[in-house]
Structure formats: structure tokens, C-alpha cells
Amino acid sequence: MAKIVATxxxxxxxxxxxxxxxxxALEALAxxxxxxxxxxxxxxLGTHYxxxxxxxxxxxxxxxxxxxxxxxxxxxxxxxxxx
Numbered sequence: 001m002a003k004i005v006a007t008x009x010x011x012x013x014x015x016x017x018x019x020x021x022x023x024x025a026l027e028a029l030a031x032x033x034x035x036x037x038x039x040x041x042x043x044x045l046g047t048h049y050x051x052x053x054x055x056x057x058x059x060x061x062x063x064x065x066x067x068x069x070x071x072x073x074x075x076x077x078x079x080x081x082x083x
Contacts, residue, residue, distance in 0.1 A: 020075060023068050030064035037061065 018026065029037065038057065041050060050057060 020072070024072060026064050027068040027072060030061045030068070034058045034061050 032040075034057075038050075038054065
């Protein structure tokens with residue numbers, strides 16, 4: 001006989017709002033690349049707090065690199081139009 005068991009899950013998503021200056025700083029930080037950034041982070045600050053979330057940090061850095069540059073290019077082009 002088949003058995004059906006309900007397994008509830010919970011997923012949390014958030015909206016993260018930053019200023020242009022903060023976005024440029026994030027883009028610069030992510031520009032170092034995942035491995036280089038994480039290596040220096042662990043060297044200077046240790047692994048205790050971040051190690052469990054390293055995959056999430058890598059995913060975040062990829063997102064910043066893929067999303068920030070196009071947004072900032074559009075802002076730069078818009079400023080050129082108004083000059």
C-alpha cells in the first residue's frame with residue numbers, strides 16, 4: 001500500500017536594497033573572485049562563522065557580478081545623456 005507523508009518546507013527570500021555607492025562597493029568586492037575573496041576572508045577572520053555559509057557566499061558573489069555591472073553601466077550611460 002502506498003504511503004503519503006506531508007513534509008512541510010520553509011523558504012525565506014528577502015529584498016536587498018542598496019545605494020549606488022554601496023552597489024559599486026559590492027561590485028568591486030565581488031570583482032576579486034570567489035576563491036581570492038574567501039581565501040583572504042578566512043586568512044584574516046577565520047572560518048568559524050562563514051564556513052557553513054560558503055556556498056551561499058559564492059552564490060551571492062556570482063549574483064553581484066552578474067547583476068551589478070549592467071545596472072551601473074545603465075546609470076553611467078544615463079548620466080552621460082544628461083551632461
